[in-house]
Amino acid sequence: MRISRIFAILGKDLVHGPKSFFFVQAVATPIITSLLVSMLFGSFLSGKPSVGFLFEGETEIRALIKKIDFIRFSEYESIDALKSAVLSGRMDMGISIPAGFDGDVRKGGPAYVKNYIWGESLLKDRATIFAGLSDVFIGLAGKEVRVDVKTITLGDIESKPLGQRFLPLLVLLAIIMSGFLIPASALVHEKQMQTLTALAVTPASFEEVVAAKSLFGCIMSFLMGVLILVLNNSFGTNPGLLILTLAMAAAFASTFGGLVGMLVNTPTSLMNLGKSMMLFIYAPGILSLFPRVPGWIAKLFPTYYIFSPVIEVSQNNASIIDIGFELIILTGLIIAMISVVFLVGKQKKIQVA
Numbered sequence: 001m002r003i004s005r006i007f008a009i010l011g012k013d014l015v016h017g018p019k020s021f022f023f024v025q026a027v028a029t030p031i032i033t034s035l036l037v038s039m040l041f042g043s044f045l046s047g048k049p050s051v052g053f054l055f056e057g058e059t060e061i062r063a064l065i066k067k068i069d070f071i072r073f074s075e076y077e078s079i080d081a082l083k084s085a086v087l088s089g090r091m092d093m094g095i096s097i098p099a100g101f102d103g104d105v106r107k108g109g110p111a112y113v114k115n116y117i118w119g120e121s122l123l124k125d126r127a128t129i130f131a132g133l134s135d136v137f138i139g140l141a142g143k144e145v146r147v148d149v150k151t152i153t154l155g156d157i158e159s160k161p162l163g164q165r166f167l168p169l170l171v172l173l174a175i176i177m178s179g180f181l182i183p184a185s186a187l188v189h190e191k192q193m194q195t196l197t198a199l200a201v202t203p204a205s206f207e208e209v210v211a212a213k214s215l216f217g218c219i220m221s222f223l224m225g226v227l228i229l230v231l232n233n234s235f236g237t238n239p240g241l242l243i244l245t246l247a248m249a250a251a252f253a254s255t256f257g258g259l260v261g262m263l264v265n266t267p268t269s270l271m272n273l274g275k276s277m278m279l280f281i282y283a284p285g286i287l288s289l290f291p292r293v294p295g296w297i298a299k300l301f302p303t304y305y306i307f308s309p310v311i312e313v314s315q316n317n318a319s320i321i322d323i324g325f326e327l328i329i330l331t332g333l334i335i336a337m338i339s340v341v342f343l344v345g346k347q348k349k350i351q352v353a
Contacts, residue, residue: 002208009212013186017216022185022267030174030224034231037166048072049125051132052091054082057099064136071132083116092121093129105141167232167315169285172307174228175246176281179221179253180260181274183213187261188270210258210345217254222246225310234314241320245309248330252306255337262344284308305330 017023050072055062065073076082079096086094094116104111117126190209225246229235235242264270279286284304287293298304309326312318320327 005205005208006212006215009209010215013212013216017182017186020185020189022181022270023220026177026181026220027224029177030170030228031231033173034170034228037170049092049121049129050074050090051129052076052082052085052094054079054094054096056097057101059097059102060140061097061102061136064139065132067139068132068135071129086116086118089118091118092125093117095133102140105137108141111137166289167234168288168307168311169282170228170232171225171310172282172285172303174224175221175249175253175306175310176303178224179217179250180257180281181217181270182220183210183217183254183257184261184264184270185267186213186216187258188264188267191265192267207345210262210341213261214254214258214341217257218247218250221250221253225250229310229314237317238313238319241318242310242313245313245323245327248327248334249306249310252330252334252337255334255341259337259341259344262341302333305333 048071051065052074053061053065054076062075065071074085074091076085076094082091082094082096085091096114096116098112098114101111101113187210226235229242260270260273264273280301281303284298284301285307287298305326309318309323309330312323312326316322
């Protein structure tokens, strides 16, 4: 097996691979899904906390909040609409400004507002919002003023925000789809074009073809994982460890894709296999949407060890010690998968020859 021939085959795939339907599907599906999730929960990739206002009278606050660019503001016409937006998670916070509020502030207070907080909003988002409100109140009064904010928490205060719950599924979707579909579909395409049978009279070996296809899938899987984390503002503070975990996850996904590509002979069979395995593959990510489900259930699935280290590093700033057990298991899974690919590859090589 020669590295130069592997990279020569990889170069051909980099040029012609993006024209494949499976390639487009593997790249487009995670991005579109991430955008839809972001829009549904109101962030649209901005990373800014959201605040809804109900103004019960004339106020200068409308103009002042437009000057704050690190918070997204919306206005509601009724208290029920404001509460509904907060309770559903569309707004991190809802604030009701009473009539005569401006006059109370300028007189030196005390001035009162009623504040509704979504129970699953992040602490850092709440702090950002309160900092912005402080700027607004100071700008309204022209000096420091005491404003009493009465907070009412709506929703479950113990659950993770919905965006955080969806992130494991999005990461899993990005890594698996690229790592699985790209090498598998590329090998199936080679079979359909009957180019593998021509290997007997060329310098390239069957192992080099499989290695090149798997490497292509690994690169795309890694890049898609990075892209999804960046789009969801979840790249974390430890990029070195995050790159390691993403690379290991991509390696497992791409070797699995290479194995499937060796075993499957037609695009239809590949699609049917992908559909039949979908629930098993994405089960850990789906279970992460339901915090009440015991965590040990997700650990029964091999794909749990693909996204779990990535999520722990990107969201919880975990160290290599914190995720060491998961990385050991993932390393074992990679070695086992490579061994299976090697054994199956030997049999397929005999058949091709």
